[in-house]
Amino acid sequence: MSETFQAVSASSEGDYLLLAIETSCDETSVAVVRNGREVLSNIISSQIETHKQFGGVVPEIASRKHVESITLILEEALREAKVELEDIDAVAVTQGPGLIGALLVGVIAAKSLALALDVPLIGTHHIAGHIYANHLIGDIVYPSIALVVSGGHTEIVLLEEEGKFRIIGRTRDDAVGEAYDKVARALQFPYPGGPCVDRLAQEAAEEIVLPRSWLEQDSYDFSFSGLKSAVLSEINRSRMKGESPDFSALARGFQQSVIDVVTGKAIRAAKEFGAKQMLLCGGVAANRGLRERLSSLCEEAGVPLLIPPNKLCTDNAAMIAAAADLKWRRGQYSSLDLKAEPILSLEEWSV
Amino acid sequence: MKSIDNRSEDSSVTVLAIDTSTAAFTAAIVRDGIRVDSIISFTERNHSVRVLSEIKELLSRNGLKGKDLDAVAVGQGPGSYTGVRIAVTAAKTLAWAWNKPLIGVSSLKALALGAWNSLREANENMVPDRDTWIVPLMDARRGQVYTARYSADAAGKWETVDGDGIRLIADWASRIEGEASTDSQVAAIWFVGETAPHQAAIEQAEQSGTRLRVLACDMNATAVGQLAEHRFRQGERDDVHGFVPNYTQLAEAEAKLLAASRGE
Structure with missing residues (x-):
């Protein structure tokens, strides 16, 4: 690794203010962060109420909503941070992955700001943001293992050193959050139903045991589509027998299966790679069952665990600033021709 | 709240105008109804990549900075949904950051x-x-x-x-x-x-x-600037925050939902 000398840019010393924008899905978010870690504001405007009526995120409507709120959220973020636009030293934005039309609004707004203020622009990877949300609440010790669980992503990422990402496992079909939402629909919860499944599973007295999808013995990959089908066929089976399906026992069975596999693989990765820390991140990190199990497994294994508070787990711009700080400190800026990318490699985004 | 910089409406007026509603990306500087400089490019479906560097280049080769402008003008659509959003987002953000009036005109x-x-x-x-x-x-x-x-x-x-x-x-x-x-x-x-x-x-x-x-013929931002200057001299301004593209129709999902609620 040629990490021996660090680019000594003007930016590597002293206080600096980063304004970050995140519009990769259905949240319009702007944050102002000092020195990459101190969150002065983190405004999140959720469109969830709008998309609820469609049973999921409608990309065209998400893009329309971002345009409606972008400058308003920018203004609110500055006001709450009590800073002036002229005080901003750099602008960061989620470049991808995400919904292309939604990403575009944030990318264009960020490029416009970088031009107007004549400051550097930093295109940022959304998943690096989720991982580095942990840097807003504590120190990251390397090597560490990040378990990324969200509506669009399920990944185990190895960080051998700061800003170097290596994906060692990923989902081969549905993301965890996606599986939760689909199962929630089968259990007749309104969108987004993931948190409802979590609650029902916690309260359940019984469990219908469902299969665990471990895949190949040494694989860190995931597959959740079979589990989702198992839930659906269990519902069908009860109905054919004229019984009403036990939704809470099913929710518990589904949740237990997901948690067993996800935490089991994460812990195995931590042991194999000698991780000094486990980082849980992404929207599904809000899941209580998952938090509790991973906490106890990490304690048993003697691996310290960081979990950001819920507001930093779901999509937000402060986490984008936290990841962009990696690039700022190394003077690695993007050009004004930055392109929004619906698919973007995390490993290639490494510093 | 910021106060919008408002110069006398009888004096010279310089407008930066942009439009991305069609296959053309076009930007112009228009002063008192006359084109000072303009650009047009046909980067089909990729207006988002070059738009800000083209604007930067246009301003700098004419020795202009944001503070020298009287207004930012933009084609509000209709046209390609994604296309219109690019110019509208850029114009809203630039007008907000420069603290200049935003003036939308029909593309x-x-x-x-x-x-x-x-x-x-x-x-x-x-x-x-x-x-x-x-x-x-x-x-x-x-x-x-x-x-x-x-x-x-x-x-x-x-x-x-x-x-x-x-x-x-x-x-x-x-x-x-x-x-x-x-x-x-x-x-x-x-x-x-x-x-x-x-x-x-x-x-x-x-x-x-x-x-x-x-x-x-192709879209030309000079006309966007001329129409905007006319509005500007009439004292008309658009609200930067509330300004949105004119799509002329609902998103498909909204139209379906509306039809369903009417029992169609």
Whole structure:
């Protein structure tokens, strides 16, 4: 690794203010962060109420909503941070992955700001943001293992050193959050139903045991589509027998299966790679069952665990600033021709 | 709240104008109704990549900074949804960051005015005291067009006859032809803009011998700037935060939901 000398840019010393924008899905978010870690504001405007009526995120409507709120959220973020636009030293934005039309609004707004203020622009990877949300609440010790669980992503990422990402496992079909939402629909919860499944599973007295999808013995990959089908066929089976399906026992069975596999693989990765820390991140990190199990497994294994508070787990711009700080400190800026990318490699985004 | 920088409306006015509603990305600097400089490029479906560096280059080669501008003007659509959002987002953010007034104009009106300007330059159809109808077209697929109708004359009249909308070209062209054939005030009818995909429908509509003329032309931000300057001098300003593209129609999912709620 040629990490021996660090680019000594003007930016590597002293206080600096980063304004970050995140519009990769259905949240319009702007944050102002000092020195990459101190969150002065983190405004999140959720469109969830709008998309609820469609049973999921409608990309065209998400893009329309971002345009409606972008400058308003920018203004609110500055006001709450009590800073002036002229005080901003750099602008960061989620470049991808995400919904292309939604990403575009944030990318264009960020490029416009970088031009107007004549400051550097930093295109940022959304998943690096989720991982580095942990840097807003504590120190990251390397090597560490990040378990990324969200509506669009399920990944185990190895960080051998700061800003170097290596994906060692990923989902081969549905993301965890996606599986939760689909199962929630089968259990007749309104969108987004993931948190409802979590609650029902916690309260359940019984469990219908469902299969665990471990895949190949040494694989860190995931597959959740079979589990989702198992839930659906269990519902069908009860109905054919004229019984009403036990939704809470099913929710518990589904949740237990997901948690067993996800935490089991994460812990195995931590042991194999000698991780000094486990980082849980992404929207599904809000899941209580998952938090509790991973906490106890990490304690048993003697691996310290960081979990950001819920507001930093779901999509937000402060986490984008936290990841962009990696690039700022190394003077690695993007050009004004930055392109929004619906698919973007995390490993290639490494510093 | 920031106070908008408002100069005397009698003095010189410099506007940065942009439009990305069509296949063309176009930006212009317009001062007192005259084009100072402009750019046009056809980076199909990729306006988002170059838009800000092109604007930066345009400003710097004319020795301008944000503070030298009186307003930021933008084509509000209709047109490609993603396309329109690019210029609108850029214009909103630049106007907000520079603390300058934002002025939106109809992209169709700008397309029509640009065409009318070039017809006048070419001295086409200058019948004194009679009107020319200018009908801008942007393809909206499945036989539809984003379109409007303006009435202009050599004395400088410029009126909107029909506002922006999405219409079926076959019905629209024959309706215009029909109305023109009973209106002796109309000297000429020009379909302008993205006319190529609709040539056949326009020819089809020439029923009673009223000639429907066609001028294929591209969007030009100079016309966006000219229309915006007119609004600016009238004291009109758009609200930066509330400003959104004119899509002319609901998103498909919204339309379906609305239809379902009506029991259709």
